[in-house]
Amino acid sequence: MRIGELAARTGVSVRLLRYYEEQGLLEPRRPAGGQRRYDEDAPTVVRNIRALLGAGLSTSAIRDVLPCVNGDGAVAACMLEVLEQRLDLIDTQMLALGASRVALAGIVAAARQEAGTAAEPVPA
Known part of the structure; x- marks a missing residue:
């Protein structure tokens, strides 16, 4: 999915999604055309990022924690x-x-x- 669709599905602005990408929290693929393409699990990843931010974690801490977050948002x-x-x-x-x-x-x-x-x- 493209960044606009991800923004629409998550309620997070395109600008904020780009920020998450800059912080190493969200990784799109970039096919030959160069446009960002996100996997189908990207909305879940964005929701997990938002939940961890809401819990007071910094983006650097989230970068460390995110690989241990299950699809349901539980942290291993x-x-x-x-x-x-x-x-x-x-x-x-x-x-x-x-x-x-x-x-x-x-x-x-x-x-x-x-x-x-x-x-x-x-x-x-």
């Missing part, structure tokens, strides 16, 4: 360590964001008190 155990590392990183970032939120809420509360504004609780 060969990438478990990479996925666990990413999960740990997200947990660390969430803790840091929580601490930043607490600090900022304190600053906002102090600023409200200084301004004489009613001390409304900062929404969580």
Whole structure:
């Protein structure tokens, strides 16, 4: 299938499909005419890329993980360590964001008190 058909079947723009190709995530064939031709499994590959991006993986991590993704989107155990590392990183970032939120809420509360504004609780 051509890139336009792949875009239509997946809801992903042609520009983004080209980006996936540049990142080594999607590999078309190029027959003698030079136009991109994608295999029939390309829509599944694109959906898997989108799911992995949605899970917070970078394109470089996806490039490593993608060969271990089954047709149904399940990731084989060969990438478990990479996925666990990413999960740990997200947990660390969430803790840091929580601490930043607490600090900022304190600053906002102090600023409200200084301004004489009613001390409304900062929404969580």
